[in-house]
Amino acid sequence: MVTTTARDSDLASALVQTMHRLQDLHAETSRPLGLTPQQAHLLCVLITGPLGMTELSRILSIERSSLTSMVDRLERRDLVARVANPADRRACRIELTAAGKDLAHQCHDAVVDRIQEMTADLPASARGTLITALQSILTR
């Protein structure tokens, strides 16, 4: 058998706890802006530009049919718009409206600010190691 040290599960456990803590933080920052965490995520993903339904559903890890109703609700609130795709008449592109763009940036900034507060007193060296380690984890 492969030797398993206490550290292995410590790390897994710390990562799981961090995930839950960040999920809570995400919910707490979305709510005062009138958004569910899922809506906030959707808006933030669109900051870098419009996306088709299929691509968006892949990024958010939800079925296209689930996405349809989410986009319906956000469109009713004029936060996103379905725009025709001239290159493919089946497809559409979801893009942020001006109000949606504003809200997306508020969300994004609020989360980043809170995380920066939480990580403020990490030494620069730990910070560097952390970024590298997380990026390495994300590729697997």
Added chain:
Amino acid sequence: MVTTTARDSDLASALVQTMHRLQDLHAETSRPLGLTPQQAHLLCVLITGPLGMTELSRILSIERSSLTSMVDRLERRDLVARVANPADRRACRIELTAAGKDLAHQCHDAVVDRIQEMTADLPASARGTLITALQSILTR
């Protein structure tokens, strides 16, 4: 103004991406076990022992009324049980049944295994730094 280096938002961004990756992983491991991620979380929280509704709702960051229906569904499936609390007749304790305990451990192990795979080739030094850094973040 306080100087903000590129690294600050890199770290925040890496943490947010890690959160989403772990959320997906959590969903992927719960599903084949017939559980939603929220149900899996609830069961895993009970591994260390029974809890009252109020305490459980605090840990899961959901309203007590939302918890009531979650527990209803899990109780119908014989995964948890409401047990009377002799010390306070208003209160009850939610505990895992034998089947619930089994499933909770399967969930927990599956997630830990996947995370250990993802972190397997981190050098021991990075691993140590990562644990310390995450624990420090979690206290803020």
Added chain:
DNA sequence: TATTGTTATACTCTATAACTATA
């Protein structure tokens, strides 16, 4: 035929407000 997106349907998750029973 395959792909894009939607509709219909059924559950689950979640919050708010009002409530019962007990402390």
Added chain:
DNA sequence: TATAGTTATAGAGTATAACAATA
């Protein structure tokens, strides 16, 4: 009065299956 938990209600998130339109 305060606390533990529930009920009623409404809205949001999600998946599956079946579908229309276009590629």
